[in-house]
Amino acid sequence: MSLAISIIDAFTKEPFRGNPAAVCVLEEERGAEWMQRVAAEMNLPETAFLRRRQDGSYDLRWFTSTHEVDLCGHATLASGHYLWTNGQLRQDEPARFHTRSGLLTAERTEEGITLDFPAERAEPVNAPEELIEGLGLIPRFVGRNRMDYLVEVDSEATVRTLRPDLGLLARVEARGVIVTSKGAPGASPAYDFVSRAFYPATGTDEDPVTGSAHCALAPYWQRRLRKDEFLAYQASARGGELRIALRGGRVFMTGRAVTVLTGQLKV
Template identity: 45%
Template sequence: MAKMPIYQVDAFAGAVFGGNPAAVVLLEDWLDVSLLQAIASENNLSETAFLVPVDEGFELRWFTPAVEVNLCGHATLASAHVLFAHRGYSSDSICFHTHSGALHVTRSGDAYTLDFPAYALEETELDSRVAAALGATASQALLVAGVPKQVYVYEFEEDVAALDPDFPALLAATDRCVIATAPGNECDFVSRFFGPQVGVDEDPVTGSAHCALVPYWSARLGQAQLSARQISARGGSIQCEQRNGRVLMTGQCQTFMQGEIRF
């Protein structure tokens, strides 16, 4: 009988029931991709992370209930938390080998910092079909270079909070996930992430979205360090920094559950 440790962790959360829940599954060797996808679908969280130890760190892959993705922030944060808090990892830095290259996570006290790539943005025309599906017209639209995401910029935090997307219409309108953002009332910027294209209608807190948001807001506000909040129903806060062409994101994690997969 196969047995695999599994943890459920609320990432970018100061307390349980906040942030973004991710499953973290520890493997000795890689399973067939269809089995990885089946486990992620069974978990039915926005992401399940799978880890395999290698000589210099861990190989890491991420699956939504529907597809494998090339980059995920909150499940990487959750994976580091599991290794630090539950598996006796002694160093203060972990290297994850992923489809997006080597990603490092460092710990300081009860917080963890992701070192992720910064995405380039290019302005594009507003798509009336996307605007109709979101329920409001943005002031600016940007494409994220090299990844299937786009950013819609609004004037006020309240505009983003009021969005009530028609997800089937959004899926029909575009093959890119949509990041909605605006200046924050009590932080530098807020956002929401809509991804029916990857089987996640609204993601509670999306680290990979900030690979695009931090370069945008850093340039717009003229500052390297930024405070961000994703204003989903669960919500989550991220301390961000633009540094040397990279995006640093710091947050906390809370373990909700641990167990064992058997089949």
């Protein structure tokens, strides 16, 4: 028996940029242990497993190479791209996903694929010692939500050149650490904010483009910049651009995706 599986680069329109995810549509129930083994074999930032319900919506689970996670943006965007590209949804039909973070939706728009995700506000906290030492700087702000620490630093240059001690960050009691700043003034494109995201505790030293991190970044920069719509950039080596709108406690993220590999998973 074999199952179709694809690798899709999300939050980019160019192959080999953005954030890669494997997407696999299951024909029957599979256990978490099996999914985790497949995700380890894929060895990508995330592997998404989909199973269609009778009403046309999908169960969706996300796994890194070592852990199942509660929320993932880029693999959700990749899942929607897969369903539309392979004719499993009509082009004008929204994708509905049942996940560990509730019902999430994705829609095709002129600018790409728009995800509807929950806002995950980071509240101010005292920074643990491992966080400060791991980043090697004095932050402007430290907050935490149910998943991650969010750290604001002084400039885009600091974000882009940061070389954290990943061993120390892995000891921080959180899924990961998001580092952000305002976009550099006068830059082109003019990004409202930039970020990077580190998840060594869950098997990903640095995530290329992290949709779920922007569930914390959007409400944070809404308060700081007093606006509801943003052009954001995640400044990893692969890089990725997101258009974001915050409305009624929901974060709407828009990006593109491109399939780079299709194949058969032997099971």
